[in-house]
Amino acid sequence: MLALILVEFAYPLTGNLAHELIGIGMLILFLVHGGLNWQWFQTLHKGRYNGLRRARVSVNALLLAAALLLILSGLLNSHLLSSLAGFEFHALSRELHTAAAYWFLILMAVHLGLHWKTVLAEARNLLGCARSSRLRRFALRAFSAAIAIAGIHASFERGVLSKLTAYYSFDYWDFDGSVAGFFIQYLSIVGLYACLAYYALQWHTSRKRSPGRLRSGLLSAIGAFRKR
Numbered sequence: 001m002l003a004l005i006l007v008e009f010a011y012p013l014t015g016n017l018a019h020e021l022i023g024i025g026m027l028i029l030f031l032v033h034g035g036l037n038w039q040w041f042q043t044l045h046k047g048r049y050n051g052l053r054r055a056r057v058s059v060n061a062l063l064l065a066a067a068l069l070l071i072l073s074g075l076l077n078s079h080l081l082s083s084l085a086g087f088e089f090h091a092l093s094r095e096l097h098t099a100a101a102y103w104f105l106i107l108m109a110v111h112l113g114l115h116w117k118t119v120l121a122e123a124r125n126l127l128g129c130a131r132s133s134r135l136r137r138f139a140l141r142a143f144s145a146a147i148a149i150a151g152i153h154a155s156f157e158r159g160v161l162s163k164l165t166a167y168y169s170f171d172y173w174d175f176d177g178s179v180a181g182f183f184i185q186y187l188s189i190v191g192l193y194a195c196l197a198y199y200a201l202q203w204h205t206s207r208k209r210s211p212g213r214l215r216s217g218l219l220s221a222i223g224a225f226r227k228r
Helices: 002-008 016-036 038-042 051-076 079-085 092-114 116-127 134-157 160-164 179-227
Strands: none
Touching (some): 002 016, 016 051, 016 079, 051 179, 092 160, 116 179, 134 179
């Protein structure tokens, strides 16, 4: 799905027909993903909601809202439907479609970041890297920092804020530039928000553990003092 949404941003390269067909493919994949995780929807009314669960549910709800707006605005902005209807829709649908697409991209990155620990675990199993390594951790953190820096630069370069606020919907395509560079820019934007979500989750987890560790440390110190 990530690959398809990145191709969708290359509208001047793919053309309208491919853009709309890929959009249909994304819709199918989105429905399949929801169907495979239907059990998660059934557990929404069960159990206790802590801060982390509320955050994950909120991100998923916003992602679903962005997807629905993306689908609706895509239908309103469809050239195929416009030709069948015999008239064109207002340009506002294009602005909404662009804003929904960028919100979908950012929220999908956040969703990925919140589940990045699971992704890493699956990758370790596939590669046979069961043990953790300091060198590997350092390399991953350095790579994450490089991606985040590139993502910040790409966010300004692509005008992400103006797209998210529906202030400006029209994008440009540098035909003299590299196609790979275009996709690397958007991948770095995804990486930026995935990293922010992942490390925010790590900070939240460590902050929850810290009081317990401090309390156990204090009790151990008091016990050792009493033995004296």
